[in-house]
Amino acid sequence: MLSIRDLRVEFESPHGLIMPVDSVDMDILDKETFTIIGESGCGKSLLANSLLGLLPRDAKVSGKVHIDGEEILSLKKKEWRRIRGNKIGLVFQNPSASLNPVFNMHGHLYETLKYSNKPSSRDKMVSLLKKTGIKNPLRRLSQYPHQLSGGMKQRFAIALGIATDPDILIADEPTNGLDVTVKLKIVQMLSKLHSERSILLITHDLNVAYNLSDKIAVMYAGELVEIAPVNSFFEKPIHPYSSQLLVSHPEKEMLPIPGFTPQLTQRPQGCRFHPRCALASRKCKHEHPGLEKIEGERYVRCFACA
Amino acid sequence: MLEVKALDKSYSSSTIPFRKKSTKVLENISFRINKHETLCIVGESGCGKTTLAKCLVNLEKPDNGRIILEGRDVTFPDRKTLSFLHTKVQMIFQNADTSLNPRHLIYDSLAEPLRLQCQNEDNVRKRVLQLLNHVGLSEEHLHRYPHQLSGGQNQRIAIARSIALHPDLLIADEITAALDVSVQAQILQLLKTLKKEMDMTLLFISHDLALVKRIADRVAVMQEGKIVEINDTNEVFHNPQSPYTKQLISSMSKLSLNNHDLK
Numbered sequence: 236m237l238s239i240r241d242l243r244v245e246f247e248s249p250h251g252l253i254m255p256v257d258s259v260d261m262d263i264l265d266k267e268t269f270t271i272i273g274e275s276g277c278g279k280s281l282l283a284n285s286l287l288g289l290l291p292r293d294a295k296v297s298g299k300v301h302i303d304g305e306e307i308l309s310l311k312k313k314e315w316r317r318i319r320g321n322k323i324g325l326v327f328q329n330p331s332a333s334l335n336p337v338f339n340m341h342g343h344l345y346e347t348l349k350y351s352n353k354p355s356s357r358d359k360m361v362s363l364l365k366k367t368g369i370k371n372p373l374r375r376l377s378q379y380p381h382q383l384s385g386g387m388k389q390r391f392a393i394a395l396g397i398a399t400d401p402d403i404l405i406a407d408e409p410t411n412g413l414d415v416t417v418k419l420k421i422v423q424m425l426s427k428l429h430s431e432r433s434i435l436l437i438t439h440d441l442n443v444a445y446n447l448s449d450k451i452a453v454m455y456a457g458e459l460v461e462i463a464p465v466n467s468f469f470e471k472p473i474h475p476y477s478s479q480l481l482v483s484h485p486e487k488e489m490l491p492i493p494g495f496t497p498q499l500t501q502r503p504q505g506c507r508f509h510p511r512c513a514l515a516s517r518k519c520k521h522e523h524p525g526l527e528k529i530e531g532e533r534y535v536r537c538f539a540c541a
Numbered sequence: 542m543l544e545v546k547a548l549d550k551s552y553s554s555s556t557i558p559f560r561k562k563s564t565k566v567l568e569n570i571s572f573r574i575n576k577h578e579t580l581c582i583v584g585e586s587g588c589g590k591t592t593l594a595k596c597l598v599n600l601e602k603p604d605n606g607r608i609i610l611e612g613r614d615v616t617f618p619d620r621k622t623l624s625f626l627h628t629k630v631q632m633i634f635q636n637a638d639t640s641l642n643p644r645h646l647i648y649d650s651l652a653e654p655l656r657l658q659c660q661n662e663d664n665v666r667k668r669v670l671q672l673l674n675h676v677g678l679s680e681e682h683l684h685r686y687p688h689q690l691s692g693g694q695n696q697r698i699a700i701a702r703s704i705a706l707h708p709d710l711l712i713a714d715e716i717t718a719a720l721d722v723s724v725q726a727q728i729l730q731l732l733k734t735l736k737k738e739m740d741m742t743l744l745f746i747s748h749d750l751a752l753v754k755r756i757a758d759r760v761a762v763m764q765e766g767k768i769v770e771i772n773d774t775n776e777v778f779h780n781p782q783s784p785y786t787k788q789l790i791s792s793m794s795k796l797s798l799n800n801h802d803l804k
Contacts, residue, residue: 274721275692385586414585414748419792439721442796469798483726485751486798491726495691 236433237263237286237323237403242298242308244281244290250500256282257457258298260526263403263433270436270444270465272480273454274496279437280328282454283405286435287325288315303402320351324401328408330392334380340364340391341376344398351399367394368424386417390424403433410443422446441484445469450532453477456497456507459526462534473535475512506538514539542742543597543630543710544573548606550592566592567603568766574710579736579743581753581774583789584763590746591635593763594714597744598632599623610710631708635715637695641687647698648683654705672701676731693724697731704735711736712744717752729756750793754778762786 244256256278263269271279285296288310300308302322310318319325327333334343341360348355357376364372367390380388389409396404409425410418425447428434438444444451444465451468453461453476461474472478479492494511497503506524509515518538526534527541535541550567566589574580584590595601597608599618608616615626634640641650651672655665670680676697687695696716703711713732717725733756736743747753753760754774761771762785769783781787794800 274723415750415789415792415796416585419795422796441722442798445798446796446800480723483723484798485722485725485749485755489726489729489755491730492723495693 236265236267236303237435238299238301239286240299240301242282242285242300243296244278244285245295245297246293248500253499255457255499256285259459261452261459261462263435266430266433267449268429268434268436268447269450269452270438270448271452271454271459272438272441272444274439276496276499277454278457279439279454280407283325283407283435283437286405287319287323288312289325316350320347320399320401322402324396324399324404326392326396326404326406326409328411330388331380331385333392334388336380339377339379343391343395344376347395347398353399363394363398364391366397366428367391368420369394386413386421389413389417389421393421393425393428397428397432401432403435404428405435405437407437408439409436410438410440418443441481453480456502457499458507458536459534460508460536462526462532464532467531467533473529473533473540474508474537475514475539476508479511506536512539542574542576542611544607544609545597546571546607546609548593548596548608549604550589550596550601551604566766567596570606570766570768572761572768572771574742574744576709576742577740578758579745579756580759580761581745581747581757582761582763583747583750583753585748588763589766590748590763591714594632594712594744594746597712598630599626600632628706629708630710630712631703631706632712632714633696633699633703633716636719637699637716638687638692638719640699641695643687645686646683647685647687647690650687650698651683651702651705654702658706668705672705675704675735676701677727692720693727696720696724696728700728700731700735704739704741707739708741710742710744712746714746715748718748725752750789751797762789 239259239261242256242259243254245252245254259282273279284290286300290296296308298308299306307318344360345355360376361372364375369375369387369390383391393409410421413421422443436447448465451463451465452459453474455476461477472481482488482490483492492511497507503510505521506519509519516539524536524538526536528534529541548567548570551563551565553561553563570593582590592601596603603616607614610626610629613625615622618626648669651669652665655668673679673682678694678697682690717728720728745756757774759772760774760777761768764785770777770786777786778790781790
């Protein structure tokens with residue numbers, strides 16, 4: 236369905252060329268929920284935005300992204316419009332900031348539907364709001380973002396994402412900053428949408444990832460270090476970073492990972508995780524490991540584990 | 542050590558002139574914190590957790606009620622009482638990136654509480670270095686600005702600043718809400734060691750139940766400005782009494798990493 240090969244995002248900076256996203260390879264199958272987890276600053280959101288051509292102009296994006304066999308990274312500005320919304324929908328991070336405060340819900344939906352040449356009837360809008368669990372949809376349509384609670388805004392942002400019926404929905408941190416009860420409701424709602432289309436979920440919340448995904452990819456310092464089916468990942472993570480990330484969760488032992496994540500300008504040579512890794516050997520310091528396939532559908536970027 | 546009796550607080554909004562509308566944010570809050578324990582306050586956003594913390598350090602004035610710190614009434618403190626309060630109780634705020642002054646070097650942020658105590662600059666410098674060591678940072682971080690450090694590092698600075706004057710009670714308000722799990726674990730481990738080393742009492746405010754379950758001795762559950770339940774951690778999680786607590790715990794366990802229901 237969506238296949239990404241050697242995707243890189245580069246920026247010129249005063250400290251030289253930086254590469255927040257580095258040679259990402261992954262495939263998302265039809266009706267699959269694929270989750271990227273990783274800590275803030277690891278490049279998750281940039282990766283998502285690059286799939287929609289939404290990066291600033293000074294970003295250099297290279298590699299190949301195929302959607303249903305069509306290469307999209309080389310598209311011209313106008314052709315992107317055909318992809319956005321119709322093929323790939325996006326639920327932006329932080330709906331309080333991404334919704335337009337002077338548009339009511341009707342306005343948001345109308346604009347979205349019009350630009351992708353979809354019928355924008357009131358019935359359609361009401362059914363979208365119903366689908367995302369918004370009660371009293373007719374009254375809500377005339378309300379503005381500031382009149383909605385955080386959870387409601389998030390539901391509405393998801394409704395906007397699926398309004399144009401895209402084949403793939405990218406959801407960037409859809410549960411950020413929500414309380415447990417609201418978070419649970421959003422997760423339950425997303426798991427219902429799950430059977431209709433592929434979802435690329437981006438989150439740093441392990442609970443959300445566990446409950447929604449089919450496959451998990453772990454991102455560290457710009458690259459994917461492990462890809463695995465969700466159950467085997469949570470039973471037995473293989474990459475040292477993945478296992479330590481799980482162990483640092485409050486429901487597990489809550490032991491911290493020693494050291495800090497490397498800055499973009501000072502990435503270590505060799506394996507990027509080696510300064511914080513208990514299994515690091517000499518080889519890890521000098522050579523950069525590739526993402527290798529081990530057993531079934533699991534991929535790992537580590538000399539010690541492959 | 543600290544006792545709160547029947548605290549009320551309401552905010553008034555005056556959108557229409559001469560017609561003030563007031564919203565109650567704290568209603569009849571009473572509890573006590575015992576020496577050396579970790580008391581956690583949980584509740585959803587907007588339930589008044591932060592307002593309560595602010596009342597305790599005199600950043601907000603309560604309408605009614607009394608706050609008694611080691612036998613001394615600190616509800617409406619005069620200057621002397623205020624300085625007593627601030628040497629005993631310190632607070633770490635939600636978001637370290639915004640609670641540190643962006644135009645102050647890290648050194649100045651850390652030195653400020655010490656200078657207020659009229660210590661000479663040599664001592665201040667010594668103590669600042671000592672504090673940095675305590676929180677696992679090094680001298681190179683001193684001459685930077687908050688925006689040059691990561692969220693986790695800034696939170697360490699905020700912790701260092703709050704322990705500068707050896708407080709007995711530390712109030713931590715959602716200090717890990719903006720941090721990743723691995724950094725959260727680092728910060729909490731740090732807080733745990735400091736608490737032990739310096740013999741502190743901790744009032745920890747959070748909305749993350751899994752986290753609270755791990756670190757609290759006692760838990761107070763807040764809903765819409767009221768404490769609906771307060772008990773030992775084990776009791777609260779295994780034998781919750783109020784319907785609200787039950788609901789929170791069931792949501793938490795449905796999202797838990799050990800649950801398979803949603804799949």
